[in-house]
Amino acid sequence: MATATAVLAVGAIPVIAEIDDSLTLDPADVEKKITKNTKAIIPVQICGFPANMDKFMELAGKYNLKVMEDACQADGGSYKGKRLGSIGDAGGFSFNHFKIISSGEGGAVVTDSRRVYERALIYHDGGSQFRPYVKGLEIRTFIGAQYRISEILGAILRVQLKRLDGILADLRRVKKTIMESLSKNDNITFIRSNDIEGDCGSILGFSFPDEKNARVFAAGEGVNGSLPIDSGKHVYSNWTPILEKRGGHNDDVNPYLMSKNQGLNMKYSRDMCPKTLDTLSRTVFIHLNPDLNEEEINHVISSCRKAAWRL
Numbered sequence: 001m002a003t004a005t006a007v008l009a010v011g012a013i014p015v016i017a018e019i020d021d022s023l024t025l026d027p028a029d030v031e032k033k034i035t036k037n038t039k040a041i042i043p044v045q046i047c048g049f050p051a052n053m054d055k056f057m058e059l060a061g062k063y064n065l066k067v068m069e070d071a072c073q074a075d076g077g078s079y080k081g082k083r084l085g086s087i088g089d090a091g092g093f094s095f096n097h098f099k100i101i102s103s104g105e106g107g108a109v110v111t112d113s114r115r116v117y118e119r120a121l122i123y124h125d126g127g128s129q130f131r132p133y134v135k136g137l138e139i140r141t142f143i144g145a146q147y148r149i150s151e152i153l154g155a156i157l158r159v160q161l162k163r164l165d166g167i168l169a170d171l172r173r174v175k176k177t178i179m180e181s182l183s184k185n186d187n188i189t190f191i192r193s194n195d196i197e198g199d200c201g202s203i204l205g206f207s208f209p210d211e212k213n214a215r216v217f218a219a220g221e222g223v224n225g226s227l228p229i230d231s232g233k234h235v236y237s238n239w240t241p242i243l244e245k246r247g248g249h250n251d252d253v254n255p256y257l258m259s260k261n262q263g264l265n266m267k268y269s270r271d272m273c274p275k276t277l278d279t280l281s282r283t284v285f286i287h288l289n290p291d292l293n294e295e296e297i298n299h300v301i302s303s304c305r306k307a308a309w310r311l
Helices: 002-009 027-032 053-063 114-123 132-136 151-182 211-218 274-281 294-309
Strands: 066-070 090-094 107-111 203-207 283-287
Touching (some): 027 053, 053 066, 151 203, 151 294, 211 283, 274 283
Antiparallel strands (some): 090 107, 203 283
């Protein structure tokens, strides 16, 4: 829901689109929902899975849109040799305690646009007007928020950044080993990847013909699988404040009630993206650890084989 609330935070209206079989935003459904009022596309690189960035950049050029990459779950991931977050007009990352690298909390934004950089710099620092760097800015300061992190977290993150490529290499090695070992097993199908080499490797995804089979597999001894439909916060049908258009702490700052936004696409319902709900209910995730040793990897493989045999 954080991706949608970021849109609301600037007074705009989020339009929710389907995902495809890669578990990332569906370019075809996105194009159907583009109107004259659309300003940007926000592909989410969920679970470290790369979105189809070629198609989104193509759509952005076709309709004169910005592309803002939500790479918060894909620190260091890639798409066709380019780091996720660096392909669109701007990219966002997260470093809280359950991301690929962590400083405990915090995040970052990257961009090759001087204007976007300066606006982000001002917005993240409510006291920017009083900082020495303000003299070098090309745009005028405005009232921002407070997203500065401490020097302590920054110091931790500098060390984490040096470890990032090693962590990704280990995750990808673990995932590749498991996938290669299971690739010829009956009843096992992996979710499609837009770039398996750039995939972060933090999650291994399986696709099944129906929810019943998915749940049987996930519950298999030693599999430790989970269905993304059960994840709660990552399923749009649970975003109650969005669905009920409660976009602000009072009506005067609620984008859904602002006069400039009336007539925009605000048609939400819990069943508005049936393809997404179906896909999430037939998918199983196994979370991977970069420190898994050979014995532990073989245990995952053996457990998945046994679970698949039961289907």
